[in-house]
Amino acid sequence: MVQIPSESQVESRGWLDRLESRFRRYSSLIAAILLAFGFLWRLWLAHATFFNTDEAWHFFLANQDSAQQAYKASLTISHPPLLILVEYFWRALGTSNLVLRLPAVIAGALSCWIFYRWLNLVAGAATAWAGLILSAFLAPMISTSAEVRQNPLLLMFAVAAIYFFDRALSGGSALAMLASAACLVFAMLSHYSAFFVAAALGVYSILRMWTQPPAKPVIAAWIVGQTSGVTVAAFLYKTHLGRLGSVLKEALPPQQYLASSYFQAGSDHVVPFLYRGTIGVFRFVFGQTQIGQFAVVLFAVGVVLLFLRRGPDRGRDRTLGILLMLPLVLNWFAVAAGAYPFGRMRQCMFLAIFFLAGISVALAWIAHERSIISAVLALAIVLLCHAFGTLQDRDAFPLAEQRHEHMDAAIQFVRSEVLPGDVILTDKATSYQLLHYLCHQKPAASDPPFEGLEVFRCDRFVVLSTGPFEGALSVPTILARWIDARGFPNVTGDVWVVEGGWATGMGEQLRSSPALSQPALAQIDVHSFGRYLEIIKMPPGKRTDVVAQPAR
Numbered sequence: 001m002v003q004i005p006s007e008s009q010v011e012s013r014g015w016l017d018r019l020e021s022r023f024r025r026y027s028s029l030i031a032a033i034l035l036a037f038g039f040l041w042r043l044w045l046a047h048a049t050f051f052n053t054d055e056a057w058h059f060f061l062a063n064q065d066s067a068q069q070a071y072k073a074s075l076t077i078s079h080p081p082l083l084i085l086v087e088y089f090w091r092a093l094g095t096s097n098l099v100l101r102l103p104a105v106i107a108g109a110l111s112c113w114i115f116y117r118w119l120n121l122v123a124g125a126a127t128a129w130a131g132l133i134l135s136a137f138l139a140p141m142i143s144t145s146a147e148v149r150q151n152p153l154l155l156m157f158a159v160a161a162i163y164f165f166d167r168a169l170s171g172g173s174a175l176a177m178l179a180s181a182a183c184l185v186f187a188m189l190s191h192y193s194a195f196f197v198a199a200a201l202g203v204y205s206i207l208r209m210w211t212q213p214p215a216k217p218v219i220a221a222w223i224v225g226q227t228s229g230v231t232v233a234a235f236l237y238k239t240h241l242g243r244l245g246s247v248l249k250e251a252l253p254p255q256q257y258l259a260s261s262y263f264q265a266g267s268d269h270v271v272p273f274l275y276r277g278t279i280g281v282f283r284f285v286f287g288q289t290q291i292g293q294f295a296v297v298l299f300a301v302g303v304v305l306l307f308l309r310r311g312p313d314r315g316r317d318r319t320l321g322i323l324l325m326l327p328l329v330l331n332w333f334a335v336a337a338g339a340y341p342f343g344r345m346r347q348c349m350f351l352a353i354f355f356l357a358g359i360s361v362a363l364a365w366i367a368h369e370r371s372i373i374s375a376v377l378a379l380a381i382v383l384l385c386h387a388f389g390t391l392q393d394r395d396a397f398p399l400a401e402q403r404h405e406h407m408d409a410a411i412q413f414v415r416s417e418v419l420p421g422d423v424i425l426t427d428k429a430t431s432y433q434l435l436h437y438l439c440h441q442k443p444a445a446s447d448p449p450f451e452g453l454e455v456f457r458c459d460r461f462v463v464l465s466t467g468p469f470e471g472a473l474s475v476p477t478i479l480a481r482w483i484d485a486r487g488f489p490n491v492t493g494d495v496w497v498v499e500g501g502w503a504t505g506m507g508e509q510l511r512s513s514p515a516l517s518q519p520a521l522a523q524i525d526v527h528s529f530g531r532y533l534e535i536i537k538m539p540p541g542k543r544t545d546v547v548a549q550p551a552r
């Protein structure tokens with residue numbers, strides 16, 4: 001029996017059709033306005049917050065006298081050299097927080113635009129609108145592109161590589177295919193997780209060209225691109241990645257603060273570990289626990305829909321479904337082999353491209369392929385995540401605690417209170433922040449190590465820091481190193497402990513330490529600048545004044 005729609009249903013559909021038509025008519029303008037807003041949001045965040053320890057470390061590596069020195073310095077971290085080289089040249093434009101973060105801000109905004117264009121090309125306008133809003137306005141997508149990190153460059157180049165590949169096939173363009181290869185090379189030079197993207201794109205490209213054979217010039221360009229990618233990967237492995245594993249294993253057993261994020265065959269079960277890690281990545285991408293868990297279901301629905309679609313584009317849809325799943329599957333294999341961390345962390349941020357794409361497909365299906373409804377659904381998810389957001393990154397802390405005013409006040413306090421003859425004691429991570437802010441973003445003079453402490457000077461200040469593998473400051477470390485610092489030549493005044501990074505409450509822990517229970521030593525002077533910046537004036541004790549010197 002044929003059901004005749006009621007008059008109200010016809011009017012409703014007519015109203016929605018008119019609204020949809022108007023929305024699509026002005027879609028380019030609306031998309032440009034949303035992207036501009038997303039860019040300004042990232043720009044504001046880049047200005048409003050101070051450098052965390054990782055950002056200060058990256059700039060320290062880039063802040064060299066020559067590009068060759070910057071490249072050599074980049075080999076000391078677990079990432080490819082592109083970001084360090086970009087910052088080396090970019091610093092000529094200025095060294096403020098905002099200027100140094102501009103490459104990340106620009107890359108973050110461009111990645112949203114390219115993501116929108118790609119989804120529009122392969123999955124339709126409704127999917128593209130959901131993807132644009134999710135990528136532009138989810139809090140972790142904003143924050144990750146407002147810091148001096150590798151992830152914004154990775155996301156931009158990775159999604160551009162996929163977009164230009166599909167452009168090459170749809171338009172028969174050898175130039176677009178070469179652009180895809182170039183973007184993939186830059187992605188690999190940005191972050192080693194791009195190897196997962198490269199492998200997935202390689203499989204996807206073979207399947208796509210099998211179902212839609214391109215012209216010979218396009219195939220020739222693809223072969224050139226694949227050869228270039230393999231060459232760059234071999235170069236990175238030989239010059240950096242191949243040596244990095246043994247260095248990190250020796251220096252950071254067992255992967256130190258990421259130890260729980262690596263699969264341990266002797267103590268973990270692989271399926272529960274992968275399940276928890278997968279949920280964790282979704283939570284990280286959305287910045288909200290419950291919605292992140294629900295997003296797993298939406299992603300699965302989106303992938304299944306691509307495999308079940310019928311019509312002339314079903315071959316393309318199925319290969320797209322494979323592309324969305326393959327990076328996660330490849331990541332699982334690497335995780336199961338104990339070769340890559342997994343969970344709610346920036347190292348898995350590359351999966352956001354594929355997760356958000358699958359979720360956008362599901363939202364477009366729920367919206368019956370109406371762009372405006374799909375956009376509203378995505379916006380509702382974003383608003384819920386912002387309203388009820390929870391910190392997902394173990395290295396993150398609330399925006400109110402990252403405001404640059406805290407760092408400005410802390411540095412001003414050091415300049416006014418730390419006198420000649422005093423010495424500053426800190427950990428290695430916080431020392432990069434002091435190098436950046438106390439030394440006016442200029443290279444500092446280094447002294448030979450003293451009692452296992454690294455030493456640098458800028459202006460009239462002497463800073464002693466623990467070694468790179470001692471980790472964050474703890475009460476035993478501070479007490480032991482305080483004694484060492486008092487023996488540093490020409491220390492006639494006080495020892496000041498500066499605690500930055502992601503630790504908190506060190507002053508209170510020191511006050512309650514039994515080793516400082518004598519009245520003469522109990523006067524710990526703690527100055528807090530937010531919850532995550534503390535400057536502690538240690539008492540003028542001697543080696544014999546401590547009850548029991550902690551073991552190092």
